[in-house]
Amino acid sequence: MLTGACHCGAVRIEVPTRPRAATLCNCSLCRRLGGLWAYYQAGTVRFSGHPEHTDGYVWGDRTLRTVRCRHCGCITHWEPLAPQDDSHMGVNLRNFDPSELEGLRLRRFDGAMSWKYLDE
Numbered sequence: 001m002l003t004g005a006c007h008c009g010a011v012r013i014e015v016p017t018r019p020r021a022a023t024l025c026n027c028s029l030c031r032r033l034g035g036l037w038a039y040y041q042a043g044t045v046r047f048s049g050h051p052e053h054t055d056g057y058v059w060g061d062r063t064l065r066t067v068r069c070r071h072c073g074c075i076t077h078w079e080p081l082a083p084q085d086d087s088h089m090g091v092n093l094r095n096f097d098p099s100e101l102e103g104l105r106l107r108r109f110d111g112a113m114s115w116k117y118l119d120e
């Protein structure tokens with residue numbers, strides 16, 4: 001179990017396991033946000049301060065919400081708008097201490113074009 005927080009600390013994130021990899025995506029939103037994503041089954045990540053201290057952004061096919069702290073602006077995660085049993089969510093590892101992430105495999109995902117991992 002690993003805990004992260006936004007810059008001001010209003011939103012805290014607790015993931016159930018150390019991520020297996022961290023993903024950088026080049027889609028039109030992720031490249032602007034600079035998110036570093038770890039994926040978990042929706043509902044397995046625990047938050048404090050969400051949604052009380054967060055705002056969401058919904059775009060495109062409107063399947064997910066990208067969430068940020070409304071005080072410091074840090075992007076904390078994205079989550080499905082209508083979670084199903086097999087839904088996943090993305091946690092922004094930028095909110096975690098870098099020492100916790102040492103040695104983590106870094107993957108690049110081509111969300112802009114092919115929708116594939118570039119290392120496959």
Ligand SMILES: [Zn+2]
Nearest residue numbers: 006008069072
């Ligand atoms: Zn904050």
